[in-house]
Amino acid sequence: MNSRPFTLRDPVKPDDFAEIAAVRSAAEPDWPLSTEELSRRDANLDPAHYHTVIVAEKDGRIVGVGNVGHDDFAFEEWRYWGGVRVHPDARNQGIGSAIYDELLRRVGKRGARELRTASSDRSHSTAGRSFLEKRGWRVAWERFESELNTENVDLHAFDDLIQTVEAGRVRLVSLAELSSDPNRNRYLHELDWLLFQDVPLGFDLTRKTLEQWVKEELEDPNLRPALSFVAVDSSVNDPLTGPYVGYSTLGFNEGGGYYFIGMTGVRRSHRGRGMARALKVAAMRALHAAGGGLIRTFNDAPNRAMLQMNEGLGFQRTATIYRYELKLDGQP
Known part of the structure; x- marks a missing residue:
C-alpha cells in the first residue's frame, strides 16, 4: 500500500501541460514557462533521443515534475540532462526525493554514466542546490546572467x-x-x-x-x-x-x-x-x-x-x- 500523500505517474499529454507549466513557473519564477511553450518544446524533442517525464499528484493536483533525457547539446548515449521542480507550497514532503529516485532508476537501467542539470544562485534555488549537493552533485561550470x-x-x-x-x-x-x-x-x-x-x-x-x-x-x-x-x-x-x-x-x-x-x-x-x-x-x-x-x-x-x-x-x-x-x- 502506498502510504505517501502523493502519487507518481507519467504525464497525460497535452492535458497535463497547463499544470506542469504552472509548477515549473512557480519553482523557477525568473524563467516562467507557458503552456504553449511547454507544448512546443515537447513537440520539438528529437525522437532519436531518450526523454522521460514524471509528475507528482496530490489531492488531484500536479505539485511536482521531473524530467531527464539525452543531453542533445552534447550528446553521448550515456549522458543525460534533467531537473526536478516542486511547487513551493508542496515542498518538504518527500516529493522531490521520490521523483529524483524514480528518474535515477530509469536512466540507471539505460546505463547512464553522467547526469547534468542547472541551478542559479538566486534565493529560490538555494534549497535545490542543497538537494543536489547532498546527493553528490558538483558544480562543473559557471554561466553569468x-x-x-x-x-x-x-x-x-x-x-x-x-x-x-x-x-x-x-x-x-x-x-x-x-x-x-x-x-x-x-x-x-x-x-x-x-x-x-x-x-x-x-x-x-x-x-x-x-x-x-x-x-x-x-x-x-x-x-x-x-x-x-x-x-x-x-x-x-x-x-x-x-x-x-x-x-x-x-x-x-x-x-x-x-x-x-x-x-x-x-x-x-x-x-x-x-x-x-x-x-x-x-x-x-x-x-x-x-x-x-x-x-x-x-x-x-x-x-x-x-x-x-x-x-x-x-x-x-x-x-x-x-x-x-x-x-x-x-x-x-
Whole structure:
C-alpha cells in the first residue's frame, strides 16, 4: 500500500501541460514557462533521443515534475540532462526525493554514466542546490546572467560604431528583412555551427540537422526576427555561409516580460572591427524604437571578451547559473 500523500505517474499529454507549466513557473519564477511553450518544446524533442517525464499528484493536483533525457547539446548515449521542480507550497514532503529516485532508476537501467542539470544562485534555488549537493552533485561550470534596460542606455553614444562597421561594406540586416532570401536558413545554420566552435562551453557541441535547428531556433515563436540582426558582407560569398559573417538574436519571454539574447558571434575573418558589438546595438536600437524593454544575456565564465563587451554596453551582472554534474558507477 502506498502510504505517501502523493502519487507518481507519467504525464497525460497535452492535458497535463497547463499544470506542469504552472509548477515549473512557480519553482523557477525568473524563467516562467507557458503552456504553449511547454507544448512546443515537447513537440520539438528529437525522437532519436531518450526523454522521460514524471509528475507528482496530490489531492488531484500536479505539485511536482521531473524530467531527464539525452543531453542533445552534447550528446553521448550515456549522458543525460534533467531537473526536478516542486511547487513551493508542496515542498518538504518527500516529493522531490521520490521523483529524483524514480528518474535515477530509469536512466540507471539505460546505463547512464553522467547526469547534468542547472541551478542559479538566486534565493529560490538555494534549497535545490542543497538537494543536489547532498546527493553528490558538483558544480562543473559557471554561466553569468546580466541585464540592461534600453531606457537606461544612451544609444546615440554608439553612432560612430555603427557608421564605422557599415562603412566597411557590412550591412546590419534584420532576420525579418532577410526572410525573402531562399538561402537564409541554410546560411544561418552553417554560421551558427561555425560560431559555436569558438564559444567556451566546457563540452563538445553536438550538431543538429538543418530541419531540427530551424524548428528549434528560427521557428521559435519567442524569437523576434525584427529585433535580431545579421552582418552581411556583400564582398564575401562563402559556399556554406554566403555573405553572412555574423549574427545576434533576440527572443522574448512573455511570462517574465523580458527579452533575451541568444547567439551573438562573428566569423574570425571579421573580428576586431566592433561587429559583434554593433549587432547588439542594432538590436537594442530596434527594441527601443518598438517601445523598449529589459534584455537579459548569458555568458560562460571563460568568455571574457563577451563579458567585457556586455559591460561596455551597460549590462550589469544579476545572477550566476551553475551547471551541476553527477558521475555514476564510479566514473571519474
